[in-house]
Amino acid sequence: MKIDLTETNSSKINAALVKARRDIGTPAIGMVLTLVIVTDEENAYDALKSANDASHEHPSRIVVVVKRVSRSPRSRQGARLDAEVRVGADSGTGETVVLRLHGELVDHAQSVVLPLLLPDAPVVVWWPDGAPTDLAGDPLGALGQRRITDTYACEDPIGALGTRAAAYAPGDTDLSWTRITPWRSMLAAALDQQNLSVTSATVEGEADNPSCELLAMWLADRLQVPVTRTLSSGPGLTAVRLETKDGAIVLDRADGALATLCMPGQPDRAVALKRRDTAELLAEELRRLDPDNTYEASLKFGVSKLRSADGAPAKPEAESGAPVEAAPAEAAPKPKPARKTAAK
Template sequence: MTSFLMGSTTASEISSQLTRLRHQVGAPAVGMVLTLVVVCDESHQYDAVRAASEASREHPSRILAVIPREREEATRLDAEIRVGELTTGEVVLLRLYGELREHADSVLSPLLLADIPVVVWWPGDAPEAPAKDPVGGYGQRRVTDARSARDSVAAIRSRIDGYTPGDTDLAWTRITPWRSLLAAAFDQPVGKILDGYVEAEPDHPSAALLAVWLSQKLDAPIRVTESKGPGLTAVRLRLDGGEVVVERHDSRTATLVRPGQPNRQVALARRPTSDLLAEELRRLDPDEVYEETIRGVAQYDGL
């Protein structure tokens, strides 16, 4: 990997440096399918850029990390360009000092790749209305993560207030394997679900989403109850003369229980952030089911 540090620079200098590097390496920016903007603070930077780089192996992208720094310092832009092994595309870390913090969009606009989609991801704190944020406004898709909020359940409950089609949250992405497994369990007729509950560690936004999704789809009251974790540990759905249960204790393997059938072991591992991000980048159209679910979460009283 090659990395270049550029102190007190401008976006156009960065842009020409990127072009120069590409010509040197002999790899023009073909095959890149999107620009991924990561907005995070310095402490989140390493993990976020790493996850983004791994996801970019499936979705070759230019990764632009926007890192706001000290407000009190003199206004300036520091950049760090990384090309090479870690990622298939390019990574640019943009450190914004002083007044520039408020004008990240002006730095980004010359650096977004032409003609291809932009995705904005906030691994940490996210604006209340992502689409109205100057940086978020560039994104065709805006990815937040309720789990990183101080009160993550409150965060997911308020998502609908600032919702614009194209928003999504990694708390929702985390439960795709659970939803997929539950859907597979219902591929064979089960009968009417009377009620049920989702077990998870306390203050878990994904549990709320899963419970609301299930109660909307099954038209039955599904509550959230606390367990020791880690993460989601079980879904229990009661029906006439039995129950459908998915239980996971070691965060890797789950047991599926259905009436009239033997219990079965299913792999259901917690996924790293890079996998979540890769899933998020696979489809860039608005996720209508997510919208319905967060609308439900806002009114939900089963927490």
């Protein structure tokens, strides 16, 4: 069921939600959170589709905030709110409210969203693209217990990691971090089986892929060993190599779907390691609403402390501008030219 409202307000939107639930006999109970999506008109459809798919696991009220910024100074003089209310089959397993903000109302989106939040339920704010620099300091971000971004959508993904680290607040997270959850699980399980001491590590993946950098920083932070960052043609993250005194532990995924795990003294085995879509990533993030301390530690480790294949720092200057001294590296082949591919 869909209800279109023009030049409306939050009170009328809430009334429309109650009326729609009564008309189709759908109770409000059962929704576990409010998901606020902050996006533009171009990305609204894809973001809403992913949120609806994720709502099958996490029934929620989805509030989509579309800021219609006009270049005309005259059009910004009058504030206007248009809304679309969806309940039932048109909104996954919960409720959906699409808000289109015009004029000066764009700068006061939180005042429109606040009355639409489910009472006594957690709030998660998601920016599919165009996230602010300070997530917790943003008026909409301040409403959420969790704040989700995707650094891969930024023009400079690697630089965005430094920005996220500088402005990190408990509750921040990144879909680029969520993408490497299967990799982290597989590598941790491999080390539990072997019980070997890792002396160095290598992470291979396409250039400017924040997931590769986050995995490398996670390994360097947790294992306290030098980590080398090498390039490949992708797609995305392609291989991880952990050096031990008994041989190398290698997790290699060349095609983006099936990986091969090689461990000393054991036969090679094939493991499923497919690239997941946005709905699966979002559903994983909605499973936990507490701060991710592991993500925080990995993010703050810093890309500048990683090494490139020639032994130099992956980034010659740290975020503060001071040079970072690289650890001595073993000889390694020069990286292959990287070919940029979609990682979403």
